[in-house]
Amino acid sequence: MSSVTLTAVVTGAGGTIGKCFALSLASMGYDLVIIDTHRGNLDALQTTLHREYPDTQVLALDVNITDPQEVMSAAQRVQARFQGIDLLVNNAGISPKLPTGKRIPFLNIEDDEWDLVMETNLKSVFLMCKYFFEGLKAKQGKIVNIASMMGATGSGVDTNKLFPYSVSAAHYSASKAGVINLTKSLAREFGALGMPVYAIAPGAVVGGMGKFDESFIQNLKEQIPSHQLGNPEEIVNALTFLLTSGMSLTGQTLHVNHGWFMGG
Numbered sequence: 001m002s003s004v005t006l007t008a009v010v011t012g013a014g015g016t017i018g019k020c021f022a023l024s025l026a027s028m029g030y031d032l033v034i035i036d037t038h039r040g041n042l043d044a045l046q047t048t049l050h051r052e053y054p055d056t057q058v059l060a061l062d063v064n065i066t067d068p069q070e071v072m073s074a075a076q077r078v079q080a081r082f083q084g085i086d087l088l089v090n091n092a093g094i095s096p097k098l099p100t101g102k103r104i105p106f107l108n109i110e111d112d113e114w115d116l117v118m119e120t121n122l123k124s125v126f127l128m129c130k131y132f133f134e135g136l137k138a139k140q141g142k143i144v145n146i147a148s149m150m151g152a153t154g155s156g157v158d159t160n161k162l163f164p165y166s167v168s169a170a171h172y173s174a175s176k177a178g179v180i181n182l183t184k185s186l187a188r189e190f191g192a193l194g195m196p197v198y199a200i201a202p203g204a205v206v207g208g209m210g211k212f213d214e215s216f217i218q219n220l221k222e223q224i225p226s227h228q229l230g231n232p233e234e235i236v237n238a239l240t241f242l243l244t245s246g247m248s249l250t251g252q253t254l255h256v257n258h259g260w261f262m263g264g
């Protein structure tokens, strides 16, 4: 009798939070498809996974998730290797900043950069859900989209007297608002199939795109009730909680931000 294997697809697995998702899912017994454009980080993660979880099957794919052809052929490769997908984590994203590391003011956002942010953060979620749908449907798979607190609040300005003291620009927050909204539409469309769709909206997380200078971090901490930034493990904890919630939380966005934003 063969045991049932679970398979998860994680985009942006070469990044700070994505790597944590991948390692945690491997520890839970999932086989993994790890996707990123950063080949070096992907290789390093694959090596770590083979060493720490030798029984885990790992397929590492250097795929630009903004490109429909690349996403489509990735879905075909995954379908050929695994018998369906139990979990898709749409985690890859970008948050362009000024060379100083600060937020780009709205009027300084280049037209091309607006498109790049929308394609990377929002269109990619559409493409991944569309082209991996058949594999997900085969196993009543779950979808978890990584949004951002900024998707609910909008981006801010560079003063800690106004909420939110911003870490990201207007194109980033608009794209993440789109992710939260798309999550709701998908939850309705896929609900009858028994496929839940959730979003997780982190606040400021240490590492990854959350690398800021010390004075910026001090100002951020003044705004946050716990006076702490989040860490990637807390985002993974939110994922593992959602995985136990069945259909009860489908369409919801789980905010993980140390009390920085408490709205819906």
Ligand SMILES: NC(=O)c1ccc[n+]([C@@H]2O[C@H](COP(=O)([O-])OP(=O)(O)OC[C@H]3O[C@@H](n4cnc5c(N)ncnc54)[C@H](O)[C@@H]3O)[C@@H](O)[C@H]2O)c1
Pocket (backbone or CB within 6 Å): 011, 012, 013, 014, 015, 016, 017, 018, 035, 036, 037, 038, 041, 063, 064, 065, 066, 091, 092, 093, 094, 095, 120, 146, 147, 148, 149, 201, 202, 203, 204, 205, 206, 207, 208, 209, 210
């Ligand atoms: N770090 C934070 O403070 C924070 C806060 C809120 C939300 N988030 C969200 O969490 C997610 C992960 O963030 P992180 O901090 O780990 O960032 P990160 O920069 O460490 O990781 C993002 C990964 O996505 C990959 N990527 C970018 N464009 C891609 C593309 N076109 N195709 C494939 N891969 C691509 C990058 O190579 C990178 O490895 C993002 O969606 C981000 O918006 C992060």
